[in-house]
Amino acid sequence: MGKIKIRLMPDGSIQMETEGIKGKKCMDYAKVLEKLADAKIHSVEKTEEYYQNEVIELDETQRLNDNH
Numbered sequence: 001m002g003k004i005k006i007r008l009m010p011d012g013s014i015q016m017e018t019e020g021i022k023g024k025k026c027m028d029y030a031k032v033l034e035k036l037a038d039a040k041i042h043s044v045e046k047t048e049e050y051y052q053n054e055v056i057e058l059d060e061t062q063r064l065n066d067n068h
Helices: 025-036 060-066
Strands: 003-008 014-019
Touching: 003 025, 014 025
Parallel strands: none
Antiparallel strands: 003 014
């Protein structure tokens, strides 16, 4: 499960950091925060997780039940 850390800075700027959110999906969260805070993204620092692929695990039982 991923985490989002949000810091409100004394100058009024907002810093957001994600953990456990792999790939470009983290940018979706940044865009949501941008809209909620009525703010603009000024800079982005990409971590290793940005360049990793998200792994999605399927439960075989769930998949079989969805097909019936």
